[in-house]
Structures are given as structure tokens and as C-alpha cells.
Amino acid sequence: MKLFKNIIPGAWFMAFACICGTAKAQQQNDTDKVLTARQESIIPIAAYAATGNQAYLSQALNNGLDVGLPVNDIKEILVQLYAYAGFPRSLNAIGTLEKVVNDRQHSGINDAAGNTPAATRFIPSKFAFGKKVQTKLTGTTNIGAPQKYVPVIDTFLKEHLFADIFGRDNLDYQHREIATISALASMDGTAAQLRSHLQVGRNVGLSEQQLRRVAFLISTKVGWREGSTVTSILPELFNTTTADIIKTKNGMTMEKVTFPQQNITVAGHLFLPKQFDRHKRYPAILVGHPAGGVKEQTAGLYAEKLAEQGYITLAFDASYQGESGGEPRFLEDPAVRTEDYRAATDYLSNHPSVDPDRIGVLGICAGGGFAIKAAQTEHRLKAVATVSMVDLGQLRREGLKGMLKPQLQQRLDEVGKQRTREAQGAPIKYVNYVFNSREEIPAGATGMYQEGYDYYRTPRGQHPNSQNKYVFTSLDKLMAFTALDHVAMISPRPLLLIIGQEADSRYFSDDAFARAAAPKELFEVPGASHIDMYDRPEYVPQAVKKLSDFFGQYLK
Structure with missing residues (x-):
């Protein structure tokens, strides 16, 4: 049966996710596939x-x-x-x-x-036919030491592998x-x-x-x-180097990189500043994407913009998502998500062009909550910033502004029943982050209801690796997660919280700011909503300027 057969809307919580966006200017040609x-x-x-x-x-x-x-x-x-x-x-x-x-x-x-x-005709013999195929594949008639030591294995290779199978x-x-x-x-x-x-x-x-x-x-x-x-x-x-290098439309250099997160491979885009000199060491910033997002969207946009300011930046896909590894696909595990930031810090700390004492972090939407969670105990992160930050645990427990609190126990009951079904062999159940079509949006919906669809399911921010679904049973792990309990532990390292003045999620940043210890700053972008901050050209430059000044003060 189809792997993704059981994707359902889950409307009572899907519209309150952190949605991902992109800017048209940010382009890595990632759709140009070299294999079918x-x-x-x-x-x-x-x-x-x-x-x-x-x-x-x-x-x-x-x-x-x-x-x-x-x-x-x-x-x-x-x-x-x-x-x-x-x-x-x-x-x-x-x-x-x-x-x-x-x-x-x-x-x-x-x-x-x-x-x-079709039936294969072995002319003049199966051995000769297999030898011809082997020579064509390997480019030589030489045989290896094992075949010389045990000649019969060479016969088997030629007559069976290269004749019977490759023929x-x-x-x-x-x-x-x-x-x-x-x-x-x-x-x-x-x-x-x-x-x-x-x-x-x-x-x-x-x-x-x-x-x-x-x-x-x-x-x-x-x-x-x-x-x-x-x-x-x-x-x-x-006779080449190991780097997989791509030029962006803005003329920036981007390397496709991978690094280990325990037994999972994390995929990232490493942006290098213009006039990059491999003999120098640069300050670096790692950038985490929203829930449901991928590195090619708003995280990549901010990473590229900050690289233009002279930083090495790393936008990466969370484990189980995007191009990163991990099964089952589209799992949202907050412990693993937090560990992704540590693994990204491992990578940057060992990069030959990065100054390990000048690494900062930027998290967007749910990525901001996970960045705060990691930074509370990850002292290699010297400066912490967020854009449109939310605590995904609180959001899943309560919904936006607490509207789902009465359904908490019922939803966890449903998760338990689904785990039982999947343990019995039922296919994984997936739910959407946002509505898949405009027709599904309730009449009169505002805020993230409307914005989620506009950014996530239209050409404005849509990306094939961001498939608008996550594992339903992720909810038990998410509901037990809190990002903001120990924000004060980030101090004396600095914390910057950037939020759109009109964002219906701004109370998360307000709460984090109230809990944090100095140095801290809450920066409002007038007129912007939560998702406006992902890619709107009238708002993103304001955030980038503030981020550049912030990281410039504390990393340079």
C-alpha cells in the first residue's frame, strides 16, 4: 500500500505550526537533479x-x-x-x-x-562472453590476486556474474x-x-x-x-576536491555539506562570504528552520544574507526531514531537534575556516525555540538570536493562545491508540502542518490560518522537500517538551529576540524576554506578522541589519 496513504488534515492543530517561507532571490538550483x-x-x-x-x-x-x-x-x-x-x-x-x-x-x-x-546467446562461450563484459566494465583484462590464488573463482565471476547476470x-x-x-x-x-x-x-x-x-x-x-x-x-x-560547490543567484558561494548527528546524517548548506580566504578564520552562524521547513527556505535566505555580511553560515535540515537522514521520515522529536544544533556546532567548531570561539546561532519559529533550548547548556554558542520564535512544545500542548488546552488529554489518547495500531503493523499516520488548499481554510480565518497556506503551499515558499506533514505520534514527545524553562541560563551570553509587531505568536518572545537574564534585547519590526518575517522584502532587511549588528558586537 502507499506509504503516505494516511495523511489527514488534523485541523485542530495543523494550522498553528511554524510555517516555512522563502524569497525568490534565494536560489541554489537544487531542483536541477543529476540523477532521475x-x-x-x-x-x-x-x-x-x-x-x-x-x-x-x-x-x-x-x-x-x-x-x-x-x-x-x-x-x-x-x-x-x-x-x-x-x-x-x-x-x-x-x-x-x-x-x-x-x-x-x-x-x-x-x-x-x-x-x-531476452535470452542471452553466449558466443563463442560463456567464459569468453563474461570476459568481454568484465573488460568493458573494468577497462582491463587483468585479474586480481584472489582470482590468481583460487582460479576457479575467476571462472565463476566471468561465467556467472558477468555473463549470466550482467548479460x-x-x-x-x-x-x-x-x-x-x-x-x-x-x-x-x-x-x-x-x-x-x-x-x-x-x-x-x-x-x-x-x-x-x-x-x-x-x-x-x-x-x-x-x-x-x-x-x-x-x-x-x-582528480578533484571533495567540496560540492554551488553559486547562488546573488553570487555567493555555497557548499553542500553533511555531518553526523549520532547515527543520522544531517544535510546542510554552508554559505561563504565574498572574497572568502581559506587561510583566514571567520565568525560563523548556524541557522535552524521552522517546523515543517527545510534549509532551502527561510533558513537559507537568512543564512545567505548573513554570509553577505562577512560570516560563514550553515543552514541545515533537521533530522528526519528535508535531505537529512533518519527514519521514520517527518518525525518531530524535540530531543533530536535540539541535538541537531549541537551536532551543527560540532561541525562548525572543527571547520578549518571557522573561529571556534566565535560561533552564534539563529533559530526561526520553532527553530528559535530549539536554538534557545540547545544554547542553555551549549556554551560553544556565544550569541543567540531568534526570529518569530515559538516554543513548539507549548504550541502543541495548548495551541495558539491556549485554544487547544481543553483537548489535551483527548489528543494524547488518540496518540496512544495510534501507536498501538502501528505496533500491530498499521501504516504510519501523518498529519499536515497547514491546510493544503485554500478551500480548506475556514471562513473568516486570519493570522497563521491564512498565512500558513499562503507561504507553505504556494510558489512563494513551497519546496519539494518540505512536504507539509509530520508523524502524528510525534505529539507525545512534543507535548512533553518545553523550550523556555531555563532561558536565564544563556546569560551572560547575549540573547536577541526579533518579532513582527503584529505577530499573533509574539507572546512567546515576550515570555522568553521576561525570563531571560541580561544581556538581552527584544526587537520589534513594525507592521510585520509572524510569517512576514520569513521573506517579505520590506521586513527581512530590517531583521538582517539587526542581526548583523548583534552578531558583529558579540562575535567580531
């Missing part, structure tokens, strides 16, 4: 099949079928993987595929079957190598074979950029270590 959606879907399928993770494999298979990967192509991938991951993993994965396809058929989804392989014509060499590289990178003890198949991938026409994308997806789907292993080999193969 079908090619990308092969990566987690091969990785989870090779590691034997059937639950994640099931989700990956659904995703692959959803983007049009034919059933026979998936069968071929799983057949090929037995040569690399073994019969047990291959057979188990094939069983999972059969169940997924049957479940989808029962749900009325008829997936494309795809092509079946089947319903999957091209590029797709086969994407699968093989993904599987080998996900398993322990296969570094030599991984290196060889990355070279094979290059030989069959996969570019460095495509292989970097494979490495990135391995990193976020399997693990930071696994993806980093692939990334570390590519410069040697292509």
Missing part, C-alpha cells in the same frame, strides 16, 4: 536489501514504485544483489517486494511490470552499478570492491556529480560513515 527519480530510488532499495533491513526496504520499494520504477527492474536489482550480498539477503528482499506489490494491488495500484530480459539486457550498466555501489557502501568489509565499482561506474558513464549524488543519498539513507567513504574515494578517481 528512478535512479535515485534504486539507492535505498539496494542499500536496505544488502543490509537486510526489511522495514526500510518496504518503504524504499513503495517509493521506487511511486516514481515509476518498473517491478521487473526491481526484481533484476534484487537478483543481481545476491552476487554481492548473498542469497539470504536477496531472497528476503524478493519476498518483501512480492508483499509490497501485492499490497499495492489490493489497494488498487497496478504498477508497471517493465521489460523481461541480461533489461537493466543497463549504469543502473546496475548504482545498485552495486549502494549495496557495497552499505556493507562492512567491502572497501576494495567499492573502490573498484566506483571506477566501473565512471567507466560506464556515471559522472562525478552523479556519483556524488549517490554518495549523498547513501549518507542520508544509510549512514554518514557509509556515504563519507564513497565521497572520500571520488577525488582520487576524478
Whole structure:
């Protein structure tokens, strides 16, 4: 059945999330994909099949079928993987595929079957045919030390792997190598074979950029270590550097980076100031996005604007969200969200161009609450700022201005029942942050009701990685979270709270300011609402100017 079948509106709390926005000027060309959606879907399928993770494999298979990967192509991938991951993993994965396809058929989804392989004629012999294929893939007729030591294994490789399997014509060499590289990178003890198949991938026409994308997806789907292993080999193969650099429309330099957060890979955009000199050390600011947002939206906008002021800035996707790793997707776990800020601080503290004694943090909306929570005990963060800050725990417990307090126990009852259903095998239930269409918005709705849709579900702020949903059972963790209990612990480090004067969420910043100890400042932007502060050109420059002055005073 479809993975995301159970997305429901959840109107009594979905409209009160922190919504994400973007500015048209901020553009990283992140929609220019170097692999097709079908090619990308092969990566987690091969990785989870090779590691034997059937639950994640099931989700990956659904995703692959959803983007049009034919059933026979998936069968071929799983057949090929037995040569690399073994019969047990291959057979188990094939069983999972059969169940997924049957479940989808029962749900009325008829997936494309795809092509079946034609009969292969081994001329002049199977060994000679396999040798020809192997030579084409590897670019050499040389054989390795293991084949020399045990010659029969060379016969098996040529006659079976390269003739019987690679000789089947319903999957091209590029797709086969994407699968093989993904599987080998996900398993322990296969570094030599991984290196060889990355070279094979290059030989069959996969570019460095495509292989970097494979490495990135391995990193976020399997693990930071696994993806980093692939990334570390590519410069040697292509005689390049490890950096994945993009130029923004404003002429800024941005690097796509990843870093570990325990066993999860966090994906980020690192913005470098103009006239950047790698021999110098700069002050740095990490930027956290709103709930439901991603780094390409308002967090990236502020990160780029602050980089223009001379800072190294890092906008990152929260764990389980955007391009970052973590399963289940779209989980909102406040403990993990807070730890993301520490992991981002780890990354910046060890960056060769960052002065580790001059790191600040900016959090937007729910990201502001999580930034405050982290900074209370994270002393490496020397200056703390927020824009349109909310405490997502309080917001989930009470709703905006307390309107959901009477429903608290009922909602937690529903969460418990859903956890029981999912423990019995029911699909994950997702709920929306905001209304998906204008027609769903109640008549006379104002404030975040209207703004949420306008920013989150229209071209103004919409982004494909920000999918307007989160795991329903996240609510039990969110409702137990408080961001503002120990704001005073940030002192003697400075705290700046920026809020739109007309924001219906401003009471969160007022509360934080009242609880905080000096030095502290509450800065109002006249005429602005909560979400106006995300990207409105008449308001964002005012916030950026204040932030630049603030960080300039305390970090420079």
C-alpha cells in the first residue's frame, strides 16, 4: 500500500505550526537533479536489501514504485544483489517486494511490470562472453590476486556474474552499478570492491556529480560513515576536491555539506562570504528552520544574507526531514531537534575556516525555540538570536493562545491508540502542518490560518522537500517538551529576540524576554506578522541589519 496513504488534515492543530517561507532571490538550483527519480530510488532499495533491513526496504520499494520504477527492474536489482550480498539477503528482499506489490494491488495500484530480459546467446562461450563484459566494465583484462590464488573463482565471476547476470539486457550498466555501489557502501568489509565499482561506474558513464549524488543519498539513507567513504574515494578517481560547490543567484558561494548527528546524517548548506580566504578564520552562524521547513527556505535566505555580511553560515535540515537522514521520515522529536544544533556546532567548531570561539546561532519559529533550548547548556554558542520564535512544545500542548488546552488529554489518547495500531503493523499516520488548499481554510480565518497556506503551499515558499506533514505520534514527545524553562541560563551570553509587531505568536518572545537574564534585547519590526518575517522584502532587511549588528558586537 502507499506509504503516505494516511495523511489527514488534523485541523485542530495543523494550522498553528511554524510555517516555512522563502524569497525568490534565494536560489541554489537544487531542483536541477543529476540523477532521475528512478535512479535515485534504486539507492535505498539496494542499500536496505544488502543490509537486510526489511522495514526500510518496504518503504524504499513503495517509493521506487511511486516514481515509476518498473517491478521487473526491481526484481533484476534484487537478483543481481545476491552476487554481492548473498542469497539470504536477496531472497528476503524478493519476498518483501512480492508483499509490497501485492499490497499495492489490493489497494488498487497496478504498477508497471517493465521489460523481461531476452535470452542471452553466449558466443563463442560463456567464459569468453563474461570476459568481454568484465573488460568493458573494468577497462582491463587483468585479474586480481584472489582470482590468481583460487582460479576457479575467476571462472565463476566471468561465467556467472558477468555473463549470466550482467548479460541480461533489461537493466543497463549504469543502473546496475548504482545498485552495486549502494549495496557495497552499505556493507562492512567491502572497501576494495567499492573502490573498484566506483571506477566501473565512471567507466560506464556515471559522472562525478552523479556519483556524488549517490554518495549523498547513501549518507542520508544509510549512514554518514557509509556515504563519507564513497565521497572520500571520488577525488582520487576524478582528480578533484571533495567540496560540492554551488553559486547562488546573488553570487555567493555555497557548499553542500553533511555531518553526523549520532547515527543520522544531517544535510546542510554552508554559505561563504565574498572574497572568502581559506587561510583566514571567520565568525560563523548556524541557522535552524521552522517546523515543517527545510534549509532551502527561510533558513537559507537568512543564512545567505548573513554570509553577505562577512560570516560563514550553515543552514541545515533537521533530522528526519528535508535531505537529512533518519527514519521514520517527518518525525518531530524535540530531543533530536535540539541535538541537531549541537551536532551543527560540532561541525562548525572543527571547520578549518571557522573561529571556534566565535560561533552564534539563529533559530526561526520553532527553530528559535530549539536554538534557545540547545544554547542553555551549549556554551560553544556565544550569541543567540531568534526570529518569530515559538516554543513548539507549548504550541502543541495548548495551541495558539491556549485554544487547544481543553483537548489535551483527548489528543494524547488518540496518540496512544495510534501507536498501538502501528505496533500491530498499521501504516504510519501523518498529519499536515497547514491546510493544503485554500478551500480548506475556514471562513473568516486570519493570522497563521491564512498565512500558513499562503507561504507553505504556494510558489512563494513551497519546496519539494518540505512536504507539509509530520508523524502524528510525534505529539507525545512534543507535548512533553518545553523550550523556555531555563532561558536565564544563556546569560551572560547575549540573547536577541526579533518579532513582527503584529505577530499573533509574539507572546512567546515576550515570555522568553521576561525570563531571560541580561544581556538581552527584544526587537520589534513594525507592521510585520509572524510569517512576514520569513521573506517579505520590506521586513527581512530590517531583521538582517539587526542581526548583523548583534552578531558583529558579540562575535567580531
